[in-house]
Every structure is written in structure tokens, then in C-alpha cells.
Amino acid sequence: MLRPLSTIGNYVLLMRRVFTKPQKGRLFWQQLFFEIDQLGLDSIGIVAFISMFMGAVVAIQTAYNIDSPLIPMSMVGFTTRQSVILEFSPTVISLILAGKVGSRIASQIGTMRVTEQIDALEIMGVNSANYLIFPKVVASVLINPVLIVFSMCLGIIGGWGAMMFSRLVSMHDYILGIRYDFEAYTIFYALTKTIFFAFIIATVSGYFGYQTQGGALEVGQASTKAVVISSIVIILFNLVLTQLLLG
Amino acid sequence: MIEARNINKYFGENHVLRDVSCTFHPGKTNLIIGQSGSGKTVLMKCLVGLFEVDNGKVLYDDRNFSAMNINQRKAIRQELGMLFQGAALFDSMNVQENVMFPLNMFTRKTLEEKFDRVNFVLKRVNLENQNKLMPSELSGGMKKRVAIARAIVMNPKYLYCDEPNSGLDPQTSSVIDLLIQELTYEYGITTIVNTHDMNSVLSIGDSIEFIHKGQIWWSGNKEEILHMGNQELNDFVFGTELTKRLRK
Numbered sequence: 432m433l434r435p436l437s438t439i440g441n442y443v444l445l446m447r448r449v450f451t452k453p454q455k456g457r458l459f460w461q462q463l464f465f466e467i468d469q470l471g472l473d474s475i476g477i478v479a480f481i482s483m484f485m486g487a488v489v490a491i492q493t494a495y496n497i498d499s500p501l502i503p504m505s506m507v508g509f510t511t512r513q514s515v516i517l518e519f520s521p522t523v524i525s526l527i528l529a530g531k532v533g534s535r536i537a538s539q540i541g542t543m544r545v546t547e548q549i550d551a552l553e554i555m556g557v558n559s560a561n562y563l564i565f566p567k568v569v570a571s572v573l574i575n576p577v578l579i580v581f582s583m584c585l586g587i588i589g590g591w592g593a594m595m596f597s598r599l600v601s602m603h604d605y606i607l608g609i610r611y612d613f614e615a616y617t618i619f620y621a622l623t624k625t626i627f628f629a630f631i632i633a634t635v636s637g638y639f640g641y642q643t644q645g646g647a648l649e650v651g652q653a654s655t656k657a658v659v660i661s662s663i664v665i666i667l668f669n670l671v672l673t674q675l676l677l678g
Numbered sequence: 679m680i681e682a683r684n685i686n687k688y689f690g691e692n693h694v695l696r697d698v699s700c701t702f703h704p705g706k707t708n709l710i711i712g713q714s715g716s717g718k719t720v721l722m723k724c725l726v727g728l729f730e731v732d733n734g735k736v737l738y739d740d741r742n743f744s745a746m747n748i749n750q751r752k753a754i755r756q757e758l759g760m761l762f763q764g765a766a767l768f769d770s771m772n773v774q775e776n777v778m779f780p781l782n783m784f785t786r787k788t789l790e791e792k793f794d795r796v797n798f799v800l801k802r803v804n805l806e807n808q809n810k811l812m813p814s815e816l817s818g819g820m821k822k823r824v825a826i827a828r829a830i831v832m833n834p835k836y837l838y839c840d841e842p843n844s845g846l847d848p849q850t851s852s853v854i855d856l857l858i859q860e861l862t863y864e865y866g867i868t869t870i871v872n873t874h875d876m877n878s879v880l881s882i883g884d885s886i887e888f889i890h891k892g893q894i895w896w897s898g899n900k901e902e903i904l905h906m907g908n909q910e911l912n913d914f915v916f917g918t919e920l921t922k923r924l925r926k
């Protein structure tokens with residue numbers, strides 16, 4: 432019972448060191464652009480691949496499940512759009528990113544810890560928590576929403592592609608569906624979740640990397656922990672945020 | 679001058695440093711010697727503040743380091759350099775970026791001035807024109823030399839070296855030892871070296887603290903160390919086949 436509490440306490444203490452003004456502005460900007468490239472642009476491929484297939488599967492499943500002649504086939508487009516925007520892109524893609532980006536952050540910082548690179552920074556008088564973690568948090572919070580919007584578009588296009596090839600629904604109906612009753616608030620809801628999730632991924636993984644003690648084995652364990660814990664926290668916050676924003 | 683006064687350090691039940699007091703002088707290579715696990719690294723990390731001492735204090739030229747807050751310590755840290763056991767080069771940066779890092783972080787020098795300084799210290803450690811190599815492309819000895827260059831680039835008053843020869847062959851070891859000694863004399867640095875290597879002890883031991891089970895067991899210099907009657911010290915000094923034969 433005490434372990435989770437002390438972990439949360441240590442996490443908060445670390446975050447207090449992370450969220451301070453960077454010691455050298457120019458170095459911070461350099462780091463930020465580097466991290467945007469490493470954490471964001473590098474994930475475009477996997478995000479695109481998963482989003483297309485996810486959208487296609489949602490559309491096909493919906494199309495097969497509509498067997499009442501009273502329900503218009505444009506429902507397929509509508510359902511695909513809603514599922515992709517409300518849940519699949521923000522949550523599923525964030526979970527994928529927790530795996531890809533989280534393990535990368537934790538193993539990189541963990542390796543720096545066990546090879547004394549973090550001690551070397553501290554010795555010079557650098558706030559290593561701020562120097563290493565802060566740019567990653569800012570980069571994730573900036574770039575993940577872009578990735579998610581990209582994922583939403585590709586998810587809907589994936590559904591469209593599936594309908595075009597399978598001819599389950601006419602293009603006209605599908606397009607009618609995705610334009611039906613669109614509320615901009617759903618995008619706001621999805622991006623708010625995304626920003627929270629991005630923050631969770633970067634800070635939780637940064638924490639587990641930073642706290643690593645030992646050697647290569649522990650770095651591996653830290654990176655697994657980072658992925659597992661950030662995924663769990665994302666799922667919990669998903670429920671809370673959905674209640675708050677849609678409830 | 680760095681002074682440790684009655685330092686104690688515990689890890690849980692493990693009493694690692696017991697009432698350690700010693701003084702390290704400027705312009706000298708001050709050695710801390712002892713077996714693996716005797717507490718050398720912990721002592722060094724207490725001196726630089728990577729570990730907090732449980733009681734006792736550390737003084738840098740009469741400034742009480744142990745009582746300082748983070749910002750006051752930062753000022754002292756910019757006066758000290760440290761060479762870590764595994765070199766601890768930043769592995770995402772090449773040689774030049776590693777050495778330039780403290781300059782980028784803490785000075786307002788122009789790019790040209792920084793390049794001049796970096797090339798000067800790299801030349802000083804005999805690593806000219808290797809600026810673009812990554813740490814993964816360097817041999818053990820080269821890594822240590824880059825780490826030394828990074829440690830001295832800010833002109834430190836105090837230099838710490840944790841096992842500078844670990845993992846190096848005897849010849850490369852003595853090159854590194856001599857380099858550390860030359861730099862110490864040249865710039866009047868207060869240098870502290872952790873080692874368990876008798877070669878280093880005999881070649882650069884201006885002042886020696888022998889630490890045994892977390893206590894300072896003996897202090898002296900390289901001339902005295904071979905003629906002491908102390909059992910634990912002799913076990914350490916004559917622990918290798920070579921030194922045993924020499925003794926006979």
C-alpha cells in the first residue's frame with residue numbers, strides 16, 4: 432500500500448525539478464526541436480499504418496452489422512467518424528505512443544542514469560531533471576495533437592477505402608455519413624484528452640527512467656514499467672476525462 | 679583545499695563511511711586508495727554532493743559546502759570537474775560537443791572562442807582532430823581523455839577522478855595518470871583520485887589516504903607507503919604477485 436504512495440510522492444518531487452525555467456534558453460530550443468523530431472515525426476509511419484487499418488475495420492464491422500432497412504447506410508460513415516474521433520485516435524494511438532515513445536524515453540534516460548551521465552550533468556551544476564525531461568514533455572504535448580489529427584483523417588480515409596473496395600456502402604452514402612451532424616466539440620474533447628495523455632507518457636516514462644538504479648537489466652525493467660504504468664494511467668484518466676468533458 | 683570533517687554515511691543499516699576526516703591540498707594529486715567496496719566512490723560522491731552526508735561537513739577553501747542550498751552549490755560545482763569511472767560521456771554527442779557542453783551551458787563566449795577553448799583542451803589531452811567522433815567510436819583510453827578534456831574545459835579549481843584507470847591496460851593507465859598529474863601541477867588544481875591500482879599509487883601519490891571498511895586507516899605519501907608495519911595496508915600494497923616478488 433505504501434509503495435504506490437511513495438512513488439506518487441517521488442513523482443511529484445521530480446516534477447517540481449522538471450518544471451522550472453531552463454538554464455539556457457538556446458539549448459532548450461535545440462533540444463525541443465530534436466525531441467519533436469525524435470518523439471513525433473519518427474512516429475508518423477506507425478500512426479498512419481494503424482489509423483488506416485483501424486478506420487477500415489470499424490467501417491466494415493459497422494456495415495456488416497446494419498441489417499435493418501430502416502437504418503440508412505450513411506450510418507457507416509457517421510459511426511466511423513465518431514468512433515475514430517472520440518476514441519480510437521486519441522486513446523488507442525496514445526496507447527501505441529506510450530509503447531513506442533515511453534519505452535524510448537525511459538531507456539534513454541535510464542541508460543544515462545546507470546552510466547553516470549546524469550551524475551556528470553549534476554556535477555557541472557545542471558538541473559538534469561529539467562534538462563532531460565522538460566523538452567520531452569513540451570515536445571510530446573505539442574506534437575501528439577498533430578499526430579492525432581493526422582490519425583483521425585487517415586482513419587476516416589481508411590474507412591472510405593474499405594467501403595470503396597468492398598462496395599458495402601456507396602461513396603455517396605459514406606461521405607454523407609461523415610458530414611452528418613458534425614460537432615466541433617468532439618475534436619476539442621479528443622485533443623484535450625490527447626494533451627493529457629501526452630503529458631502522462633512523457634512524465635511517467637521520464638520518471639521511471641530517471642529513477643533507474645543498477646545496470647542494463649534495470650534499464651530494461653524501467654522501460655517496461657514506464658509503458659505499463661503510463662498505459663494504466665492513460666486508461667484511468669480516459670474514464671475521468673470522458674466523464675468530465677462529455678458527462 | 680578540500681576538507682572532510684567527521685563524515686558519516688549510512689545506506690540503511692550499512693554504515694559505509696565512519697567518521698572520515700581528511701584534507702586534500704591544491705597543486706597535488708591526492709589519492710584515496712583501498713579495496714573495492716571500501717567506500718572510495720561513496721566518499722567522493724559525498725564530497726561533491728551527489729550523496730548527502732548523514733553527519734559531518736565538507737569544506738571547499740573554508741566554504742561550508744554541506745550547509746549550502748542548491749543554488750550556492752551550483753556556484754561551487756562550476757569550479758569543479760569530475761572524471762567518472764566509465765567516463766560518462768554524453769552518448770548522443772560527438773567529442774567536440776561533449777567538451778563544449780559546459781561552455782554552452784554556463785558561458786557567454788562566442789562560438790569562435792568556444793572552438794578555440796575546445797581545441798586547446800583536446801590538444802592538451804592529445805586528441806587533436808578527432809572532434810567529430812562519437813563516444814561509441816572511441817577506445818577506453820580515448821574516452822577517458824575526452825572526459826578529462828570535458829572536466830578541465832572550465833578551468834576547474836578542483837578535479838575529481840574516480841578510478842581513472844579502470845578497464846585500461848597498464849601502459850594506457852600510466853599515460854592517463856601522468857596526464858592527470860601534469861594538469862594538476864600546471865594549473866595548481868586540487869586533484870583527488872580514487873584508485874586501487876598500486877602502479878598509480880607509486881607514480882602519482884603525492885598524498886595518500888588509505889581507506890579500509892569506511893575508515894581512514896592510514897595517511898601518508900608514496901615514499902612512506904612501502905615501509906609501513908600496518909597489516910591491512912600491507913595486505914593492500916603487497917596484494918599482487920608482482921609487488922610480493924619485489925618485496926622479496
Ligand SMILES: Nc1ncnc2c1ncn2[C@@H]1O[C@H](COP(=O)(O)OP(=O)(O)O)[C@@H](O)[C@H]1O
Binds near residue numbers: 716719720721
Ligand atoms: N547507492 C548505493 N546504495 C546503497 N549502498 C551503496 C550505494 N553505493 C554504494 N553502496 C555501498 O557502499 C559500499 C562502498 O561502495 P563504494 O564506495 O562504491 O566502493 P569502492 O571503494 O569500490 O568505490 C559498498 O558496500 C556498497 O554496497
Ligand SMILES: [Mg+2]
Binds near residue numbers: 718719720841
Ligand atoms: Mg568505486
